[in-house]
Amino acid sequence: MKTTHPDMSYIFFTIIIIILSTIIQIKSEEYTVGDDDEWTTGVNYYAWSQKYHFAVGDIIVFKYVPGQHNTYEVTEDTYRSCNTSTGVLNIYESGNDQVSLRDVKKYWFICNVPGHCSGGMRFGIDVTKASSSPPSPAPEITPPPNTGDKLAQGKGIACALLGAFGTYFFIY
Numbered sequence: 001m002k003t004t005h006p007d008m009s010y011i012f013f014t015i016i017i018i019i020l021s022t023i024i025q026i027k028s029e030e031y032t033v034g035d036d037d038e039w040t041t042g043v044n045y046y047a048w049s050q051k052y053h054f055a056v057g058d059i060i061v062f063k064y065v066p067g068q069h070n071t072y073e074v075t076e077d078t079y080r081s082c083n084t085s086t087g088v089l090n091i092y093e094s095g096n097d098q099v100s101l102r103d104v105k106k107y108w109f110i111c112n113v114p115g116h117c118s119g120g121m122r123f124g125i126d127v128t129k130a131s132s133s134p135p136s137p138a139p140e141i142t143p144p145p146n147t148g149d150k151l152a153q154g155k156g157i158a159c160a161l162l163g164a165f166g167t168y169f170f171i172y
């Protein structure tokens with residue numbers, strides 16, 4: 001028979017979405033801090049930090065006019081106090097600071113220009129583990145029993161199509 005049981009198709013559909021989101025998570029992403037606002041005063045970086053899911057391998061980029069700001073990776077205590085006499089882990093000052101998120105941990109960033117940290121140029125991000133499974137589709141969760149080799153080859157395309165449809169479906 002051609003049509004699958006509605007429950008099965010729903011399960012398959014859900015699995016596809018999970019696989020796709022896993023693949024998306026594996027791909028390392030680059031984020032500009034503050035998006036179009038970049039790294040400056042008067043921006044809500046807490047809101048920015050909540051917009052994305054950060055995983056190991058991702059890169060965040062601080063863009064600003066060199067000298068006007070800087071990027072200090074600090075401890076949580078220093079993030080809270082804005083006192084950089086202690087708790088400074090890394091300093092970037094290039095104006096195009098690319099920070100690789102290499103560890104599963106909470107990262108804290110501030111600007112150390114006087115007044116900027118307490119004025120809001122600070123945020124923390126939770127960096128989670130990148131999915132350890134390889135990006136190839138997992139064959140053991142293919143539900144239709146008659147799946148041929150040709151179908152398996154087309155699975156990537158099917159994934160993409162279903163994923164696109166899934167995203168559409170998910171939004172509405």
Ligand SMILES: [Cu+2]
Pocket residue numbers: 040041068069070111112113116121
């Ligand atoms: Cu600043």
